[in-house]
Amino acid sequence: MPDRRDPPPTDEGWYALHDFRTIDWDAWRDAPERQRQRALGEVVDHLEARLAVEDADEGESALYSVLGHKADLLLVHLRPSSADIGALERQFERTEFAAFTERETSFVSVTEASGYSERARDYFEGDLDENSGLANYIQTRLKPTIPDATHVCFYPMTKRRGEEHNWYGLSFEERAEQMDAHGDIGRDYGGKVVQMITGAIALDDWEWGVTLWGEDLLDMKDLLYEMRFDPSTSRYAEFGQFCRG
Template identity: 60%
Template sequence: MDRRRPPQTEEGWYVLHDFRTVDWDAWRDAPERQRALALEEGIDYLSSAMALEDIDGEDGDSALFSIVGHEADLLILHLRPTVADLEVLERRFEGTALAEFTEQTDSYLSVTEVSGYMSEEYFEDGEAADTGISRYIQSRLEPEIPDAEYVNFYPMDKRRDAEWNWYDLSFEERKEYMSAHGDIGRDYAGKVTQIISGSVGLDDHEWGVTLFADDPADIKDLLYEMRFDPSSSRFGEFGRFRFGRRFAPENLRAYFAGQQVSTDPTDGKPVEGAASGGHGDSSGHHGESSPSDGHHHGDASAHGEEADATDDADVRPELEELGVYAGQPHGEDIHAVVLYSEADADDLFEEVDGLRTNFDHYDSHVKTAVYDTEDDEAAVVSLWETERAANTAAGFLSDLPDIVRQAGDDEADSWGTMGMFYTVKPEHREDFVSTFADVGGLLEEMDGHRKTSLLANLEDENDMFIASRWDSREDAMEFFRSDAFGDTVEWGRDVLADRPRHVFLA
């Protein structure tokens, strides 16, 4: 009897979808003092969970959603490193005054996972696997709940019947199905983000799928298109779909007052005199959005600001003194993903143009462009405001044609690439290129210097990117302190349209 080879899996954070139904009759009948206490304790609990205070701000994420439809009113979504962490969160909520007005009508327990369908090399030899893929996989195992307005959740199984039995297929057949299925998802990069979690032995189905988007139609379009993919049409079986809209804990008062619920935490107070009847109250309906609603869910500082503790943070003041913009500790960092491809630059641009259209749906996306290099390679540069977003984008970009490497992956013993972006005045472009050649000759003679390349944006030849690699941070800083660099900075004030900017390699 043949035994099918299951794909290897790696697990990350545990996920709890906690669906709550509100007892609106009890809420309407309760004294105002009791309702005020319930809201206060509910907001405190949810804010604490989102700030990760239950695990001292280490790892995980939480979010709150209003659910549209009759089966639930609220979804509290938690991601934590252990099941024990989730169990504590459940009990803590039951200890709040708000819990007296809610019932947990459904829940789903799962764990984020990736499988060998994604990268066999990662499981066979993790150290030898491409580190760009490794970082992408890590972002799947320890995801941040996307900053999107809408959520869709459904559980699913793979079919096991006489005609179509997923588990009777060979590994190679299953991998081919999954690859084609993933191609559809990649077409929605930047529009729809997913968290895939395994639940065999943890809940009633085999997987939980959580989708996030700013446009509900994007979720519908993605799922509709996937219905025609054989991995779904032949082998997919799905549970109940639930759909909701994210809002900040501070807006719980507006939710229970039956008002439109803003996603902006600063809009947390209900309109004076508004009814607080909730469902069935004609004065308002929770979950409706307005064009002015923001997409800011809680305080980003709750997740920590890792850059402050890194060499990148330490180097900022020194670069700033030299007239090089290096970002600020609070929200202005730019993280770069740089991948090199042997494909024709124009052909590569067509592929990138489709991806970045989707990337533009994310507020954290700064830009993505194709740059020509001095070598036979083209470079794809993608800039993001957060390292996590940059790492996620790297997973999509690594599927571009003829990618040969990601900047920084081939030399782990060196200091991270110094990404220096320059906007050159058109009339001085030739002077800038000539001066770079002179400085390049000087760099070749410096201790600790490995390589420096000048790249130009295909769409704007005056947008330049210089990538440098050094044996150590101190070697790089020695150059930045040199008279030659100081003279170049002074000269650049006349030929550059803006200050040079340093970005951190994601």
């Protein structure tokens, strides 16, 4: 019988929805001014309530204008349950403004922390003071604060499972070593780029979603360019469509 690979322990936090919308500008221009003003007033009230998280006990929401042709708007919602996320979708669809939009794509996932590092394993094994710096850091991964940043970038990714390069065929130790080196690159951009990793296995078509925030899109470009040369990316990562706003 072939050896079974050990998966890292994971802990999950809030559910996440990335909702990409395009606006039907022809329909919007053709609509009577009174209807447009009514639709705008209603959707502004709706979004302000969502940004204030009036619909749940905790969570985060943000709205972005998307650069390029892939969408016009990006709504990001973080909520404690999948039911909360589903309710947000239905509430938006009931607004008059929603009739002027079309969902280009969406991504459903959940905030996630994994136990690849030795220190993180202390957290998962219960050997860590809940008030320690590491425990607090992991909680910020599970219940993140969306930063008030100028730019956002989102992309989905999956670890490769090919005949030559199979991430899931590596031993736990090999994966942990590669993830540690990969994380070193990200830490070099601390203060410039904030990231949120969300897990999507069984929730969406890709395995993870990566959301980056920063004041300069070039910082995100530099970070991802440098990571392209890291073996955990060059050998084992596949990426979906990038969207930025």
